[in-house]
Amino acid sequence: MKPEHTNVPVLPPNAHLGSDCRGVASILARVGDKWSVFVIMLLGNGPRRFNEIKRMVGGISQRMLTLTLRGLERDGLVTRTVFPTIPPRVDYELTDLGRGLWQPVEALGMWAREHQTEIEDARARFDRRNEAG
Secondary structure: OOHHHOOOOOOOOOOOHHHOHHHHHHHHHHHHOHHHHHHHHHHOOOOEEHHHHHHHOOOOOHHHHHHHHHHHHHOOOEEEEEEOOOOOEEEEEEOHHHHHHHHHHHHHHHHHHHOHHHHHHHHHHHHHHHHHO
16 A cells, blocks of 8 residues: 555444444345245235145245244235134235335346256355365
């Protein structure tokens, strides 16, 4: 570093607090976890019942689906409607806010499907290189 490069701009203390990084991080953690992504993708086609979602999202436990749906409901992305039937029928549906998120989530899912083979190949190459070392 040469002496003439000493005038480096410095951000004022707490310059990023206005954007509340922690708040954004918690939202991204919710909408970015794998189960939320699957549920949002499924609900983009209209309301679904709990067991229907569970069947369609392979590998999710009942407890994890319950926690995921509650979290999405808490964040205002999903509504839960209980119908007074015997037994009670419960539907889950995206809110307007959730429908706004559906498009980018759907695009992400489509990208993953389109590039799945390339990514699997890259992982295999990486693993082979690292096994040898």
